[in-house]
Amino acid sequence: MDIGIVSYGAYIPRYRIKPEEIGRIWGVDGKGMGKGLMVTQKSVPGVDEDVVTISAEAARYMMARAPGVDPHDIGALYVGSESHPYAVKPTATIVAEAIEATPVMTAADLEFACKAGTAGIQACMGLVASGMIKYGVAIGADTSQGAPGDVLEYSASAGGAAFLIGSKNIIAKINKTLSFTTDTPDFWRREGQPYPLHGGRFTGDPAYFKHVTSAAKMMLKEMGTEPKDYKYAVFHQPNGKFPTRVAGMLGFEDAQIKTGLLTPVIGNTYSGAVPIGLSAVLDKAEPDDRIFVTSYGSGAGSDSFDLTVTDEIKKYQKKNAPTVEKMIENPVYIDYGMYVKFKKMIIMPGG
Template sequence: MVGIITYGAYIPRFRIKTEEIARVWGANGKEIAAGLGVMEKSVPDLDEDTITISVSAARNALLKRDVNPDDIGAVYVGSESHPYAVKPTAVTVGEAIGATPVMTAADYEFACKAGTAGIQTCMGLVKSGMIKCGLAIGTDIAQGAPGDALEYTAAAGGAAFFIGNDDVIAEINHTCSFTTDTPDFWRREGQAYPRHGGRFSGEPAYFKHIQGAAKMMLEHMGTKPSDYDYAVFHQPNAKFPRSVAAMLGFTSEQIKPGLAVPTLGNTYSGAVPVGLSATLDVAKPGDKIFVTSYGSGAGSDAFDITVTDAIETEIDRKASPSVADMLNDKVYLDYAQYAKHKGKIVMQK
């Protein structure tokens, strides 16, 4: 039995309403905001980045359940906003939680599915017996050029999962992936903001890959959507996950607990990890969770998860803030303050 032994999320307190972004960019901006289904998004504080968010999420996981640092044999941080081009985020996170020096560490980058790729790697290492426990994190401070559609959703946040086989709170029964070379979204070295293929990002990118991985999982497991209590799909906006859920046969009630994007925005590599965290916040023993991530470029990872009795006995879900708690703890910024927080304007010294 390999799965999640504890988990934690972190979302910055600051927010900006999409109507405030639209106010700056005029009528076209209002039309863009209306079509995304995102009312507001999180904004990092001036001193927050992918490293600090990753550390906070990992520490929130450790508040729920104590993990011996000596047992943490791997740390993987998935993000497309690592602070350094050459200097791993993962080693700083490992040091901050006391896991160094006896661990393997790496930064992953596969657009928005880098966090779930880290979970798969930890699963393999635990199953092989090479490590006792691994830490997989999906975190981003997402980028969006001023006035671009991405600016209305690009948010900040992430979640951390300790993967092991000792009294797991959620068993990962199976995982599979669906991957092709589909250039729907990209950012070249040195560029501040990514570019995207507009409508091309929906089909054949997002919908093809999520459906490909999801249908493969259902076939491998011999299950159907109604066999699951909850489902989490990558959420770049509020429209896409609702649409793909309906296409696959999942209901709005199944995806509701993990659908954080309307009041969070798109946290890129953190999107599915945060959605899974929100679902685990309310899950009960025996619940089954269906998860499918998506990363531009492009690929999807799917997971079949069963919540165990240990979620009631081995962790204290009240020991650190729930996703709902963090979403409700907010301070609003105007566009000028937001631009300063995001580094879009810099004070001259």
């Protein structure tokens, strides 16, 4: 049985803040900081936006592009995020209700740092392949956190994407998926803490690069392929520098990652990073295009996917929802004061 992506949708808030505006507050060269991270601006959730609203909007776009799919045929819905608004109360059930999919057989919130969304895709694949469900929805979304003045504040942003996984009318067949996981404590946030802590440079070589390259090399070996066999490649993008470097380490060209590399213009959407990048690629993909995807989540692990775009993409109702490129257009820039208000870093009495 072929398993793959039947539909997808992404959502990115329209508000933006630039590194130089953040640096202005902290007395540092914000523009230089952004240049080092390869981030020119980042998305900011509106005052009334959170992981629930971002996930619901992405899921609605996903369903709008698949008008022939009955929401009641969705048997599983998973939302992967580091920013669930409730510690006890699932995001997934709210989103399922928003797309009129309730009651679903199974719904849950997933956490694995920035790869919770791709973990959801794997879970849905297994349930569809077993025959337990007809369709599954996997969402990766975040309103990511960065402590004031910390380097993370220059990149941590907001956005997400949703994928409908099934075995009929698939627009992109998932040829294979695999994972590489270890206990590597490079980034964490304890219960009740508002901001994460990180291991600085430790988050690079022994964490991100080890896991991404290990999973990617395993996939290339399993499939008997080389980087040149893929039209597109999407890697987890905590900044613009890491995915560019890891692509080169693996033998991929800049042209292969260009379409899905969005962090330079929207920042690091954490669990949404790879899903939004893959959405941007699917916006432009043609039949028979091969796509290589490897996510990364601190703690630490990477999920790798090999996909082939099918002829179904020709009749897919892509126009029924905005493309990622369209959502990036016409941003609304805000200053640090408005940013603090939108991120609820200060709360009005009684608010």
